[in-house]
Amino acid sequence: MTDTVLGTAHDGHYGPYGGRFVPEALTHALDELESAFRAALDDPAFEQRLDSLQRNYTGRPSPLTEVTRFGEHCGGARILLKREDLNHTGSHKINNVLGQALLAQRMGKKRVIAETGAGQHGVATATAAALLDLECTVYMGEEDTRRQALNVARMRLLGAEVVPVTAGSQTLKDAINEAMRDWVSTVERTHYLLGTVTGPAPFPEIVRHFHSVIGTETREQVLDLVGRLPDAVAACVGGGSNAIGIFSAFLDDPTVQLRGYEAGGEGIDTGRHAARFAMGAPGVLHGARTYVMQDEWGQTVPSHSISAGLDYPGVGPEHAWLHDTKRAHYEPVSDDEAMQAFALLSRTEGIIPAIETAHALAGAMRLGRELGPDAVIVINLSGRGDKDVETAARYFGIDISDSPDVPAP
Amino acid sequence: MSAVAQAFSRAREENRAALVGYLPAGYPDLATSIRLIEAMVAAGVDVVEVGLPYSDPLMDGPVIAQAADRALSQGTTTDDVLEVAAASARTGAATVVMSYWNPIERFGLDRFADRLAAVGGSGVITPDLTPEEADAWQASTDARSLDRIFLVAPSSTPERIATVVSACSGFVYAASLMGVTGTRDSVSGDAEGLVARVRAETNLPVAVGLGVSHGDQAASIAGFADGVIVGSAFVRAVAQAPDNDAAVEAVGALAAELAAGVRRRSE
Structure with a gap:
């Protein structure tokens, strides 16, 4: 088995994790995707096209912002935010989407489909589809369409079809099931633009590759600013794409701690959480072997989180391997802790983060107190919180009604 | 020879295709799911x-x-699934379990194979397990002489078919169309070509599933395949029945129609 922590080319496995657990009908499409991906990596024109889009469309490189007032609440540690929230469409998701949309074009596919939880991946996919003139269908759990109504409207404005999924728990997991069903039926003309570092090989590798720009930029920016490597790099982990993106540049630096924060929901003792590493077990979900929240019979247990983007019972297989090898460390952060960090960053720095990202902020507050004032911690600020204003207002009891009958507080 | 192999060879001797019927254990409830299977077997x-x-x-x-x-x-x-498999095997019909991979992995590969073999089960169909991931499963099933049934699809290349059938035993499950179960009422024109491509690689029986719901289709598939697989049509018959007795009757009637179909071998 190849060592993927240090890894270059590999066979889709990360230690015992990853692989391909899919209906045979998809094998050909996955082989085709893998060939197209490898060919694109060898094609300077592809690299140029992507690089140009990243600079002139996404707005890369994204800045690294030092936040001293917020840092005071992190044990006085030096806190640096990698500003993926400033990308076009408001999160890191666009990095992978542009790469895969170009791959779809290269494969001659006229249609892309995607799953989305918080809606950020769906919005990014709808955006790239508009840009590259691709037909686009986005599957989204019906519960998520309610809590992320603004993103549903954005996708429709961009010309995408949004299909609410009513099966199962009506969240990200069920949206992936439905996207897979669509794909198996339409695979000849459709590319499944999977939004995170899970699913059957080669998806985890492809998505990681297109997000590795986050880590590459960060490493250079930290060295420029601080003159040394950071002590820790922190990110929230749903499927784990933003985390892999920033971790990827530091895997070979043993002095840099890698910290992933998963959704502790209402508390891991309540059963209402998405803490796969804290409470899950190795299994197979959505085409990959990884940590899965499951019962004693191998049935998937529904996850819970205040953030739709972390509300997923599986996690990327490379994270499973980084966890087992102890190269990265994963901890749950509860809904309440995340919301406190959400409010704190908003008030101390004028940056409203996505609630997903707020889990990493809360984690860094803990970590900073542990590492002390000499520490340098980079947090991947994976997305902005515009989409979460309604959820946050409800959580904090802020009245956002514009009805003249209801007085504002 | 496994019970599955025997069932296909008996059908071949009778110059017909074998009829393979799917029903989920525990639907609409455990006891009724057993009665439904008994009715299916009684009708052919x-x-x-x-x-x-x-x-x-x-x-x-x-x-x-x-x-x-x-x-x-x-x-x-x-x-419960193993209990239903036991009841199915007691009818004398060759019995296989069809399962996504995670429940088997969670139960334990050897433990699952042991238990299934002990209740008279003959094999396992694993629609999301590819041969590349199946080394341990191969050992577990070989040790208990259970058939390991994998799927091929219209998109499978000849090389891929060769890989899949070399890992298979009992029969090869040919998915007739690119899609999910129970959403189309027809079998694609690709099915016959797919069966021919599989036959070029193996002597195992080839059964065709996805999109088969009535006797005429069964007859038409029986013209080129060794087996006809019907799943969603049985489940739909149960779902549409007003009560459990009616469901048992409807499943028996559908099985009888399909059993007549595989004996007609039209076209």
Whole structure:
């Protein structure tokens, strides 16, 4: 088995994790995707096209912002935010989407489909589809369409079809099931633009590759600013794409701690959480072997989180391997802790983060107190919180009604 | 020779195709799911596929997915599935379990194979397990002489078919179309070509599934395949029946129609 922590080319496995657990009908499409991906990596024109889009469309490189007032609440540690929230469409998701949309074009596919939880991946996919003139269908759990109504409207404005999924728990997991069903039926003309570092090989590798720009930029920016490597790099982990993106540049630096924060929901003792590493077990979900929240019979247990983007019972297989090898460390952060960090960053720095990202902020507050004032911690600020204003207002009891009958507080 | 192999060879001797019928264990409830299988066998099903209901059945359309939801919400477990498999085997029909991979992995590969063999089960169909990931499963099933049934699809290349059939025993499951179960009422024109491509690689029997719902289709597939697989149509018959007795009757009637079909071998 190849060592993927240090890894270059590999066979889709990360230690015992990853692989391909899919209906045979998809094998050909996955082989085709893998060939197209490898060919694109060898094609300077592809690299140029992507690089140009990243600079002139996404707005890369994204800045690294030092936040001293917020840092005071992190044990006085030096806190640096990698500003993926400033990308076009408001999160890191666009990095992978542009790469895969170009791959779809290269494969001659006229249609892309995607799953989305918080809606950020769906919005990014709808955006790239508009840009590259691709037909686009986005599957989204019906519960998520309610809590992320603004993103549903954005996708429709961009010309995408949004299909609410009513099966199962009506969240990200069920949206992936439905996207897979669509794909198996339409695979000849459709590319499944999977939004995170899970699913059957080669998806985890492809998505990681297109997000590795986050880590590459960060490493250079930290060295420029601080003159040394950071002590820790922190990110929230749903499927784990933003985390892999920033971790990827530091895997070979043993002095840099890698910290992933998963959704502790209402508390891991309540059963209402998405803490796969804290409470899950190795299994197979959505085409990959990884940590899965499951019962004693191998049935998937529904996850819970205040953030739709972390509300997923599986996690990327490379994270499973980084966890087992102890190269990265994963901890749950509860809904309440995340919301406190959400409010704190908003008030101390004028940056409203996505609630997903707020889990990493809360984690860094803990970590900073542990590492002390000499520490340098980079947090991947994976997305902005515009989409979460309604959820946050409800959580904090802020009245956002514009009805003249209801007085504002 | 395994019970599955015997069922196909008996059908061949009778110059007909074998009829393979699928129903999920625990749907609409445990006891009725056993009666449904008994009715299916009494009316002429040669090989029974006992479905293990799974929370994330991404190869299944709404008919089977909803049946699985219902079975799970009533607390159906892998132990229950094995109990249904035991009842199915007692009818004398060759019995296989059809399961997504995670429940088997969670139960334990050897433990599952032991238990299934002990109750008279003959093999396992694993729609989301590819041969590349199946080394341990090969050892577990070989040790208990269980058949290992993998799927081929219209998109499978000749090289891929060769890989899949070399890992198979009992029969090869040919998915007739690119899609999920129970969403189309026709078998694609690709099916016959696919069967021919599989035959070029193996002497194992080839059974065709996905999109088969009535006797005429069964007859037409029996013209070029060794077996005809019907799943969603049985589940739909149960879902549409007003009560359990009517469901048993409807499943028996459909099985009889299909059994007549595989004996007609039209076209």
